[in-house]
Amino acid sequence: MLMIPGPTPVPEKALLALAKHPIGHRSGDFSQIMAEVQENLKWLHQTQNDVLILTASGTGAMEAGIINFLKRGDRVLCGCNGKFGDRWAEVATAYGLNVEIISAEWGQPLDPEKFREVLEADTEKQIKAVILTHSETSTGVLNDLETINRHVKNHGEALIIVDAVTSLGAVNLPIDEWGLDVVGSGSQKGYMIPPGLAFVSVSPKAWEAYKTADLPRYYFDLGPYRKTAAKNTNPFTPRLICFMLSR
Numbered sequence: 001m002l003m004i005p006g007p008t009p010v011p012e013k014a015l016l017a018l019a020k021h022p023i024g025h026r027s028g029d030f031s032q033i034m035a036e037v038q039e040n041l042k043w044l045h046q047t048q049n050d051v052l053i054l055t056a057s058g059t060g061a062m063e064a065g066i067i068n069f070l071k072r073g074d075r076v077l078c079g080c081n082g083k084f085g086d087r088w089a090e091v092a093t094a095y096g097l098n099v100e101i102i103s104a105e106w107g108q109p110l111d112p113e114k115f116r117e118v119l120e121a122d123t124e125k126q127i128k129a130v131i132l133t134h135s136e137t138s139t140g141v142l143n144d145l146e147t148i149n150r151h152v153k154n155h156g157e158a159l160i161i162v163d164a165v166t167s168l169g170a171v172n173l174p175i176d177e178w179g180l181d182v183v184g185s186g187s188q189k190g191y192m193i194p195p196g197l198a199f200v201s202v203s204p205k206a207w208e209a210y211k212t213a214d215l216p217r218y219y220f221d222l223g224p225y226r227k228t229a230a231k232n233t234n235p236f237t238p239r240l241i242c243f244m245l246s247r
C-alpha cells in the first residue's frame with residue numbers, strides 16, 4: 001500500500017458503489033441522501049455550523065473560504081510554511097486582499113507567538129482574517145492551530161480560516177469547541193472517497209461577514225449553497241456518485 005496523503009485508498013464497498021447509475025439530484029431519493037450526509041458531516045466536523053458541499057477539489061474550498069467573507073483590500077495574515085500555506089497567500093493576493101505573511105521554514109511549524117505579537121499590536125482591529133493550513137501536506141508538519149486560534153479569539157475581530165484538507169478526519173479538529181469560523185476539506189483525503197467534493201464549514205460569525213463581503217463570486221457563492229442545503233438539495237448538479245458513497 002502506498003501511504004501518500006491523497007488520493008487515499010478507497011474501500012472496496014465504495015469502489016463497487018461507483019458502478020451504480022447516478023440518480024436525479026432533484027429527486028426525493030437524493031434529498032434523503034443529502035439529509036443523511038449533512039448530519040454525518042456535522043458529526044465529522046464536530047460542529048453545529050453549516051457544512052456545505054461543493055463539487056470541486058480542496059482548492060475550491062479554499063477559494064470559497066476567502067471570497068465569501070472578505071472585502072477588497074482587507075488586511076489578512078497568512079501562515080506560510082509549505083506549498084499549501086503559500087497557496088492561501090496566492091488566492092488571497094489574486095482577490096486583491098492586503099496579505100501579510102507570517103512564515104516559517106519549510107519543515108518547521110508556524111510559531112504561534114508571531115501571530116500573537118501581530119494580533120496584539122493591531123489595536124485598531126484592521127486584521128480581518130487569519131488564514132492558515134492545519135496539516136501542511138507538503139512537509140507533513142501539523143501547525144498548532146489551537147494556540148494560534150486562541151490568539152485570534154483574543155483579538156476578537158478577525159475570522160480564522162483553516163485549510164483542513166489533510167487534517168479533517170485524521171486528527172482531532174473540534175470546530176465548535178475551538179470556535180473555528182471557516183474550515184475547508186476535500187473528499188479524497190480523510191473521507192476515503194474519490195476526489196471531486198469539497199466541504200466548507202461556516203460559523204455564524206463568518207455568515208455575518210458574508211453580508212458585507214464584496215469579492216467577485218458566482219459558482220462558489222456560499223449563500224445559494226446554504227439556502228438549498230436547508231432543503232436538502234444543491235444549487236448545481238453535484239458530483240452525485242460521491243454523495244452516494246458518502247453515506
Ligand SMILES: Cc1ncc(COP(=O)(O)O)c(C=O)c1O
Pocket residue numbers: 005006057058059060084133135136137138163164165166186
Ligand atoms: C493541505 C492541502 N491543502 C489543499 C490541497 C489542495 O487540494 P486539491 O488538490 O484537492 O485542490 C491539498 C492537496 O493535497 C492539501 O494537502
